[in-house]
Amino acid sequence: MSKCVVTLKPYPAGRGIEKMEVCYAIEGWQAAAEENLCSFQLETVSIPGCAPEEVSVQDAKGSVPFTETESTPYPYHWLHLQAGRATEGMLTIRYTVRPRYADEKTVCGPYFDLRSEDGGANGAGIHFLGEVKDLAGTIALRWDMTAMPAGSLGVCTWGEGDCSFEGPLEKLRQCYFAFGEVKKITEGDFGYYWLSEPTFDVQELADYTKKLFGKMQVFFHDDQHAYRIFMRKDPFPHSGGTALLRSYMFGWNDAEPVSVREKQNILAHEMVHNWPHLNDNPYGTSSWYSEGTAEYYSCMLPFRAGLTDREMLLHEIQKRTTIYYTNPTRHLENMAAAKICWQDRRAQRLPYGRGIFFLANTDVKLRQATGNRVCLDDVVLAIQEKDRAGVTLGNEVFLETVQELGGIDVRDDWETMRTGGHIVPLEDAFDKQFRLKEVTVPEADTGVPVTSYEWTLR
Numbered sequence: 144m145s146k147c148v149v150t151l152k153p154y155p156a157g158r159g160i161e162k163m164e165v166c167y168a169i170e171g172w173q174a175a176a177e178e179n180l181c182s183f184q185l186e187t188v189s190i191p192g193c194a195p196e197e198v199s200v201q202d203a204k205g206s207v208p209f210t211e212t213e214s215t216p217y218p219y220h221w222l223h224l225q226a227g228r229a230t231e232g233m234l235t236i237r238y239t240v241r242p243r244y245a246d247e248k249t250v251c252g253p254y255f256d257l258r259s260e261d262g263g264a265n266g267a268g269i270h271f272l273g274e275v276k277d278l279a280g281t282i283a284l285r286w287d288m289t290a291m292p293a294g295s296l297g298v299c300t301w302g303e304g305d306c307s308f309e310g311p312l313e314k315l316r317q318c319y320f321a322f323g324e325v326k327k328i329t330e331g332d333f334g335y336y337w338l339s340e341p342t343f344d345v346q347e348l349a350d351y352t353k354k355l356f357g358k359m360q361v362f363f364h365d366d367q368h369a370y371r372i373f374m375r376k377d378p379f380p381h382s383g384g385t386a387l388l389r390s391y392m393f394g395w396n397d398a399e400p401v402s403v404r405e406k407q408n409i410l411a412h413e414m415v416h417n418w419p420h421l422n423d424n425p426y427g428t429s430s431w432y433s434e435g436t437a438e439y440y441s442c443m444l445p446f447r448a449g450l451t452d453r454e455m456l457l458h459e460i461q462k463r464t465t466i467y468y469t470n471p472t473r474h475l476e477n478m479a480a481a482k483i484c485w486q487d488r489r490a491q492r493l494p495y496g497r498g499i500f501f502l503a504n505t506d507v508k509l510r511q512a513t514g515n516r517v518c519l520d521d522v523v524l525a526i527q528e529k530d531r532a533g534v535t536l537g538n539e540v541f542l543e544t545v546q547e548l549g550g551i552d553v554r555d556d557w558e559t560m561r562t563g564g565h566i567v568p569l570e571d572a573f574d575k576q577f578r579l580k581e582v583t584v585p586e587a588d589t590g591v592p593v594t595s596y597e598w599t600l601r
Contacts, residue, residue, distance in 0.1 A: 145171035145280035147312055149272065151297065152287035153322050159259035160242055160323065164287075165195075165271065167236040172278050174226040174234075180209055181236055181273035186220035188426075189485040190255045192270035193240035198224065203232025218426050218485060224273075240271045246378050252485070254385040254392040258375065261339040263323015265375050267387055268299070268316040275312055282315055283307040286322070297322040298336055300371050300390040303329075317388040319373045332368040339376035343401040351403045351450070352410050358448040359440075362520075363418040363527065370417070372410075384409045386416030407451065408459055411441035419523050421536045427481025427494075429538055431560060435498015436523060438463060442499075443574065453576055453600055460573055461598050467496025468595035469587045474563040489587075493563075501560040503572035508556075509549040510571075517549045568596055577601060 152164040167181075174180050180200060184192040200207040208227030213220065242259040243266075257266030285305050286297035300318030301308055308314065321336045328335040328349040333356060335349040349372075356370055373392040382394030391413035395401045419436035421429035442459045445451040467473060472480065472490040484491035506519035522544050529544075530536055538557070545553050560566060570579040577598040586593045 145169065145278055146283070147172075147275070147278055147280065148283045148285060149312075149315060150285040150287055151320075151322070152290060153264065153295075153297075154290045155292065155323070156259075158261050160264040162239050162241045163257075163264075163271070164237070164239050165273075167234075167273070167275070169234040169236070169275065169278065171280065172234065172275065174230045176227065176229050177225055179276055180207070180224045180226050180230075180234075181275055182224070183222045183273050184219060184255075184269050185213075185222050187255050187269065188218045188253055190252045190270070191243055192255065193243070193257055194222070195238035195240060195273070198236075198238040200224070200226075200237075201235045202230045207234075217482070236273065236275075238273070242266070247380070249379050251377065251379060251381045251383050251394070254375065254383070254394065260376055263295070263321065263325060263338050265319065265321040265336075265338065265373055265392070267385075267392070268318055268320060269387075272312075272316045274316060277311075279311040281307060281309055282312055284315060288322075291323065295323055296325040296327075298325055298327070298334070298371070300388060301369060302332075303327075303334075314388065319371065319387055319390045319392050321373055332370065334371040335374070336371065337374040341374075341376075341395065341401070342397070343395070345374070347403055348401075348406065348410070351407065352414070355411060355414060355445060355448070355450060358450070359414055359418070359444055362440075362444060364524065365418070384413040386413040389417055391416065404455075407445065407455075408441055411445055412437045415440045415444070418527060420530070421526075421538060421541065425478075425481075427478050427484075429536075430481065430494035431477060431498040431501065432538075432541060433498075434494040435502045438495050438499035439502050439519070447574070456573070456576060457598060457600055460577070463496060463499060464568070464596050464598065465584070466492065467500065469584060469593060470496065471586055471588050473497075476562050480563075497560050497563075497566060500566045500568050500572075501556060504556060504566065504569050505545060505553050507569040507571045508551055508553065509545065512549050512551045521548050565594070573598075575601070 148168040150166040154161045183195055185194055186192060200209055207230055209224045212223045242264050243256040245258055255267040255270045257264060257271045288295045299320045323338060326337050333353055352372060369389050371390045375392060375394050377394040377396040380396055380398040382396050384391055384393035393409060415437040421432045423429045442456055446456045470489055475490060480490040480493045502519055509517045525544050526540060542554055542557060578601055580597050582595055582597045583592050584595045
């Protein structure tokens with residue numbers, strides 16, 4: 144059994160963070176000559192990661208020479224360190240990272256970057272922790288706060304301060320971190336963390352998301368307790384959110400209002416990402432499912448739980464309808480859209496829109512075919528159980544599960560969705576809350592008349 148102790152030592156600069164030293168102490172894992180020692184994500188979907196500085200590698204025999212190579216499998220840019228000789232005994236990898244600089248001209252994107260802000264820094268492990276392939280066992284995180292002001296805290300998805308778990312190193316990389324003068328609202332293993340002083344009621348947001356997490360936990364049959372939400376202040380005028388393993392980060396800024404009503408949907412969307420997914424390799428293969436289920440259940444679960452009302456549900460569904468059916472890139476095939484989505488942000492929104500309407504239609508057809516005995520919920524939860532059982536998930540798993548549970552074949556509908564064909568929404572979608580009519584509206588950016596839809600309350 145391998146063991147890896149990851150030590151993080153941040154250094155302050157004014158009210159922020161100048162750099163952080165990272166040390167891996169690894170037992171029970173060896174690299175052969177010319178094998179990868181460690182790999183770093185220098186970029187993910189256009190977001191820059193931390194390039195390691197002052198890298199050193201030691202083992203029982205002393206310094207381990209290494210060479211560097213790079214690879215760019217879309218949408219990543221990797222730096223690989225290859226061993227110049229076989230390693231022996233305890234392996235120690237040390238390097239330094241520096242937070243990314245962002246300003247008012249930075250374009251909002253997924254919150255993977257390690258970023259300094261007032262009182263500390265926060266970011267995703269994938270952008271400052273190196274990947275050591277197939278390393279699994281006892282993973283321990285240690286915080287060295289000796290260079291930081293008294294009272295500084297380090298926290299990640301798995302706990303505050305030092306923590307450890309059994310599993311792959313990737314479980315540490317795939318979570319969020321915050322360190323410095325971290326403020327918090329916690330209840331057991333559920334936590335809310337931030338740095339910059341907010342201009343809104345954080346307690347209100349924390350109370351709402353705690354209730355929401357409890358409802359989603361029950362729906363998705365989740366008996367794990369750890370879940371942490373991280374909040375960052377953006378220097379630019381549009382903010383977003385990004386989910387990782389049992390955690391997500393969302394942003395706020397001085398230009399946009401922040402309240403439960405304004406933020407409830409993005410908070411719900413990112414939370415849903417903790418559960419439904421299919422294998423999205425290569426990138427874009429199943430984005431329709433991860434984003435479509437996040438869109439569908441971020442609307443439907445809060446409504447079913449009584450956390451939002453019918454008017455809010457109508458608002459959210461109509462907003463998604465208008466955005467998708469007026470999107471000039473809506474006829475792109477899924478993989479074609481994925482290839483340009485970080486250059487043309489209109490294409491980046493396609494999996495959200497086509498996913499939710501395809502899934503909503505599938506729900507209607509399942510209910511009609513089975514006399515309401517089977518619905519989309521059953522399919523999503525069955526796929527989740529297959530995932531937990533170790534089944535490799537892909538688009539075929541979705542189609543097969545629909546056929547298995549509901550006795551219907553939605554492959555033609557799926558092909559229409561996948562290839563960018565026109566999806567006609569079904570009126571009985573979204574728990575039969577609405578009436579639906581076809582309307583002609585101007586396409587975004589071009590003004591060309593296009594077909595869209597208008598929902599009204601029943």
